[in-house]
Amino acid sequence: MICLVLALLIVMNRMTALQKEVDFVSQHDLEVHDLANQIQKNMLDMETGMRGYVITGDEQYLEPYNQANRSWLDNYNKLHSLLAKNGSQQRTLEEMKPLIINWVSNYGEAAIQQKKAGNIAALNKQFNNHKEEKVMEQLRTQFTSFLTKEKKLTNERINELRQNNTNLKITLYALVVVVTVITLATAFFLSHSIVNTIREVVKTIHSITESKVDLTTRIHVKTKDETRELAEAMNSLLSSLEKQSWIQKSVTEISLIYQGITDVTELSRAFLTKLAPMLEAVYGVVYLRKDQDDDTVYVKAAGYALADDQTAASFRLGEGVIGQAAADKRIFLIDQLPEEHFKMTTGLGASSPRNLLVAPILYDGRVEAVVEFAALQPFQSQHLTLLDVLQDKFGSAITSVLGRMEVERLLGESQVLTEELQTQSEELQAQSEELQMQQDQLQTTNEFLAMEKQSAEQRAVELKKAKDELEEYSRKLQESSQYKSDFLANMSHELRTPLNSIIILSQMLMENDGEMDMDEVKESARVVHTAGGDLLRMIDDILDLSKIEAGKIEILTDEVNVTELPQMLQNMFDPVAAKKNLAFEVVTAPDVPDVIATDGQRLQQILKNLLSNAFKFTEKGSVTVRIELAEPEKTAEYLGTNRREPVLAISVTDTGIGIPHDKQEIIFDAFQQVDGTTNRQYGGTGLGLSICREFTHLLGGALTVESEPGEGSTFTLYIPSRLESEKPELLAREEVAVSLSEPVEQEEVPPLEDTSSDEQIFKGKKVLLVEDDGRNVFALVTALEKKGVAVQVAENGKVAVDMLQEQGDFDLVFMDIMMPVMGGYEAMKLIREELGMHELPIIALTAKGMKGERDKCMDAGASDYIMKPFNINQLFSLMRVWLTEQVESE
Amino acid sequence: MSFEEETETTPLNELEQIEINLLLEGLYQKYGYDFRSYVRTSLSRRIIHRMRAERLPTITALLEKILHDPAYLERLLNDLSIRMTEMYRDPSFFAAFRNEVVPLLRDLPEIRIWHAGCATGEEVYSMAILIQEEGLAEKTKIYATDINEKALRSARKGAFPLEKMQQYTKNYLRAGGKKAFSEYYTTDHQFAYFHPIMEDNLTFAQHNLVTDGSFNEFHVILCRNVMIYFNNDLQQKVHRLLYNSLADGGFVGLGSKESILFMPPGLDYEEFNATERIYQKRK
Structure with a gap:
């Protein structure tokens, strides 16, 4: 190394010297040459300038001359000083100086002066003698020799430089070679030593890699240098990595077990099963946090290698080491446990683990669980690290599994509810559908039945009609035979009377032997005539009547001009009125239609009959005919409702003898007059009113009478116009379909109760047990309270009723039957009837084998019954039924 | 529109x-x-x-x-x-059946009863209880048929909602039931389940009154509130079917709003109890 530095220094020194020499040569020599040339040029300038001036006289040529004249000495001096180290050259230069001065002063200046003076001759002389040229020549020669010499000097110096340079090169090459050799030797030695160690390390690393990352392999180095340190660092890295990798691996393995686990207990068990061997623990237990009301309790969820009774079931926060670990949120590591703390049992014997590890599982700052492990040997740092890492993972797994369990529970619940809703809606639909269908069916049946009924009714009506008709017939038959006999009797009487007079009178006239005078004969003949006329009228009337009754009278409906009626009547009866000295008038109301449709001839006949009667029975006063429109109520009364055509009311009023009230009905019967004597008094067949009434009926009208004996009578004839159909037109009744009320759709879905657990059916329900047998009470109360049911006991029916009266919020009553004071039947009756609790489920407890008890129970109002002795599951089954809120059915 | x-x-x-x-x-x-x-x-x-x-x-x-x-x-x-039905519907009918018809059946070696159009089976169980109370269960066979398979499934279960049981109890008592009604059922929080009554002698089967023919000879045929949904021709046809399925001296019971007015001619019935719509085929 030192040699190298020395060599380098020498070379450097040499290089500096060489550089200096080169500088000298290049600077000094160049300057020397330059200055020599400068002086030479100055001389040349002076000569040229002098000559130019001399020849031309132009002062311009003097300028270079003067210039050169001024500068040459400077140049000379510079050169002189430069050549200080070179004596021979300096001397040569000094030799040239007087020559120059000589030339300048003797020739140059002189020539110029002479020129200026215009001394051409002198000039010519001067030039002609060539002395000046010789000086100049001499100068040139000297300059040339100077320059030559200087060039030679320069060349010498360059050669010297070359030599020096070559020397230096050789030195350098030698140096390089030496240094290279030394370096190579050193490098080879060093690298050999380093590579070997590194190879070892690399080999070890390779072997680690090849052996699937076996971090247990260590590098073994024999040297004691940095490489060893490297290897040791590597080894410690490996140890750390091994630990890390173990933790990582364990975490991964444990993380894997979380997958697919949906139950937190199962998760805890899997966690323990996996983790315990990793921690080399022989026992393990997991306590999970459970919030009970306001209390936080850690409940044992899973154990590892534990019998169930070996551990405490739960700890409250702060209770025991478990509780304390949860409260402090820190790991408890306990070693050197006393032997009796805990025994590990194997098939062969038992020993005591001496090390205990209690670690809280934190998640989100909350202790989700506490794990406890026991091991035979002390726990190591990586175990703690692993637990530390797992804390969060296990905590989050617990939370997520719990969350998932909750979600699944809710999902299940909602699924159940959805299905229930679905089912109920389907049922509702089916129900309403079936109701609808039943309704339809019922309607069809009803329609069918209605039809049947209708036809039956129709048949009945027809039968009734037929019967009525038959009765009518028989009545009529009877009547008609009566009628006939009456008629015949009457007719024979009526006929006999005039006939009798005719026969007697005619016989008297026949046997007349002159003893009768003419007046008597005339009188007799007049009576016979009258009687014959009466007979004839009577026969006509009888014919009419029989025709009517035989239905042989044809009604010819035609337009009858009502306005013509009064005149016609007046014409007909004015003479009669005048004869009897009676007032007769026909009054027509203004709103009477001009024309009605009816049978005019029959109408006339009726009116004629009525008026004849009126005049016949009236001795003094008046007979009045009124033609007017019938009042609707009268029409309705006599002709039935719904008459739309106009109805005329023609009344004939007289001031005659009148008709007694009891006779007013019979006057229309044939051959009836108010009394037999009247016949004689007033004559007539007694058929007139009968015929009137018959005709009136034929015309669709009615005939009424109002009369007061002694004051007169009023016969009123109601005659409808028969232009339109005779029968009243039925109002086209709109068939109002009976709107069958649609079955009320049960829109409202009954509130869905939470049936997710059995507990919810029983818990918090209030049950009244009415029972006098202490043993039964005890058994039932115990069983029911186990289910979370609140039981109250009444020792007899009386007490039960009182209790129910006081507190009406019982969900269910169990009722014994045979009790003192008040038995079950009576109590149930009271509860149902007196207290009005119809919906409260009452379950009768009956003794088996007592026949009829069931019916008595039901009659008393029990909802259900159960026979003693019963099995408790049956009781619970029954209770589930009666404690479950029912869907409304129908 | x-x-x-x-x-x-x-x-x-x-x-x-x-x-x-x-x-x-x-x-x-x-x-x-x-x-x-x-x-x-x-x-x-x-x-x-x-x-x-x-x-x-x-x-x-x-x-x-x-x-x-x-x-x-x-x-x-x-x-x-779907049809509406309940247990002991029209209690007086069952009372009349018990008091008037049963004595005449007693001597028969075997009694065959056909509920034509049994719907969800309420009447079938009513009849079965009645027959059992009269001590005829051993020799009586009840055939219950309906067109509706779903209704039949429900009928076979013999489970009826608690919400209707109070009415049924009243009906049973009015119809002259001899025991406590609760002896025949068990309950849970939703349904009352009728004990297997006459289980061996009770047959539910699908049968279409419109298209299917007679399948046996019976001593009693109940066809109550079934034909009200049929038009007249079909009623006559079914009446003939019932008549032909009836043994001589056998009884047919109809709904309270149904009458034999619409029977086809030629069926030789005697009005056994006209108010309760019980008719007897003449021998």
């Missing part, structure tokens, strides 16, 4: 009638389910209900789904064949 705007009560327009016809025809041709002879009003209501539940715009769209997706078929079938 859109279909959604129509209310339940709106009578079907002509187009919808055609669509329903096509749907029923498609259902029959593709799957063999014959609802063509069901009462149209009810069918229409149920089909339209299904159409709306599936959020389909038209019945034709429903048909398209049904022909190509069996899931739709099952839901529609369920809709079409």
Whole structure:
């Protein structure tokens, strides 16, 4: 190394010297040459300038001359000083100086002066003698020799430089070679030593890699240098990595077990099963946090290698080491446990683990669980690290599994509810559908039945009609035979009377032997005539009547001009009125239609009959005919409702003898007059009113009478116009379909109760047990309270009723039957009837084998019954039924 | 006019009638389910209900789904064949059966009972309990059939919701049940499970009254509130089927609103108990 530095220094020194020499040569020599040339040029300038001036006289040529004249000495001096180290050259230069001065002063200046003076001759002389040229020549020669010499000097110096340079090169090459050799030797030695160690390390690393990352392999180095340190660092890295990798691996393995686990207990068990061997623990237990009301309790969820009774079931926060670990949120590591703390049992014997590890599982700052492990040997740092890492993972797994369990529970619940809703809606639909269908069916049946009924009714009506008709017939038959006999009797009487007079009178006239005078004969003949006329009228009337009754009278409906009626009547009866000295008038109301449709001839006949009667029975006063429109109520009364055509009311009023009230009905019967004597008094067949009434009926009208004996009578004839159909037109009744009320759709879905657990059916329900047998009470109360049911006991029916009266919020009553004071039947009756609790489920407890008890129970109002002795599951089954809120059915 | 705007009560327009016809025809041709002879009003209501539940715009769209997706078929079938039933429905019927019919069955060497259209089986279990109480369980075989497979599955389980059990209890008692009803079931928080009653002699099977024929000769046939969904022709057809499946002197029980007025002529029934719709085939 030192040699190298020395060599380098020498070379450097040499290089500096060489550089200096080169500088000298290049600077000094160049300057020397330059200055020599400068002086030479100055001389040349002076000569040229002098000559130019001399020849031309132009002062311009003097300028270079003067210039050169001024500068040459400077140049000379510079050169002189430069050549200080070179004596021979300096001397040569000094030799040239007087020559120059000589030339300048003797020739140059002189020539110029002479020129200026215009001394051409002198000039010519001067030039002609060539002395000046010789000086100049001499100068040139000297300059040339100077320059030559200087060039030679320069060349010498360059050669010297070359030599020096070559020397230096050789030195350098030698140096390089030496240094290279030394370096190579050193490098080879060093690298050999380093590579070997590194190879070892690399080999070890390779072997680690090849052996699937076996971090247990260590590098073994024999040297004691940095490489060893490297290897040791590597080894410690490996140890750390091994630990890390173990933790990582364990975490991964444990993380894997979380997958697919949906139950937190199962998760805890899997966690323990996996983790315990990793921690080399022989026992393990997991306590999970459970919030009970306001209390936080850690409940044992899973154990590892534990019998169930070996551990405490739960700890409250702060209770025991478990509780304390949860409260402090820190790991408890306990070693050197006393032997009796805990025994590990194997098939062969038992020993005591001496090390205990209690670690809280934190998640989100909350202790989700506490794990406890026991091991035979002390726990190591990586175990703690692993637990530390797992804390969060296990905590989050617990939370997520719990969350998932909750979600699944809710999902299940909602699924159940959805299905229930679905089912109920389907049922509702089916129900309403079936109701609808039943309704339809019922309607069809009803329609069918209605039809049947209708036809039956129709048949009945027809039968009734037929019967009525038959009765009518028989009545009529009877009547008609009566009628006939009456008629015949009457007719024979009526006929006999005039006939009798005719026969007697005619016989008297026949046997007349002159003893009768003419007046008597005339009188007799007049009576016979009258009687014959009466007979004839009577026969006509009888014919009419029989025709009517035989239905042989044809009604010819035609337009009858009502306005013509009064005149016609007046014409007909004015003479009669005048004869009897009676007032007769026909009054027509203004709103009477001009024309009605009816049978005019029959109408006339009726009116004629009525008026004849009126005049016949009236001795003094008046007979009045009124033609007017019938009042609707009268029409309705006599002709039935719904008459739309106009109805005329023609009344004939007289001031005659009148008709007694009891006779007013019979006057229309044939051959009836108010009394037999009247016949004689007033004559007539007694058929007139009968015929009137018959005709009136034929015309669709009615005939009424109002009369007061002694004051007169009023016969009123109601005659409808028969232009339109005779029968009243039925109002086209709109068939109002009976709107069958649609079955009320049960829109409202009954509130869905939470049936997710059995507990919810029983818990918090209030049950009244009415029972006098202490043993039964005890058994039932115990069983029911186990289910979370609140039981109250009444020792007899009386007490039960009182209790129910006081507190009406019982969900269910169990009722014994045979009790003192008040038995079950009576109590149930009271509860149902007196207290009005119809919906409260009452379950009768009956003794088996007592026949009829069931019916008595039901009659008393029990909802259900159960026979003693019963099995408790049956009781619970029954209770589930009666404690479950029912869907409304129908 | 859109279909959604129509209310339940709106009578079907002509187009919808055609669509329903096509749907029923498609259902029959593709799957063999014959609802063509069901009462149209009810069918229409149920089909339209299904159409709306599936959020389909038209019945034709429903048909398209049904022909190509069996899931739709099952839901529609369920809709079409769902029926309402309860245990001891019309308790007086069961009381009459117990008091009047059972004594006549007692002497038979074997009793075969057919529940035609048993739906979810409530009546079947009711009958089974009754038969057991009358001591006839040993020699009685009950056949319960329905068209609806889902209903049958439910019927086989014999589990009925607690929410209805109070009514069933009342019905049972009114129908003259001889024991405490709770002796026949166990419960959990949701259902009452009827003990295996007459398990060996109780058979559930699918049977279509419309298309399937008689499969045995029975002494009692219950076909209650089934035929009200059928049109008159189909009712007559089913009546004939029931009549032909009935032994001489056998009994048929109908729903409380059904009558034999619509029976086809020639079925020789005696009105055994007309109020409870129990008829006896003349010998």
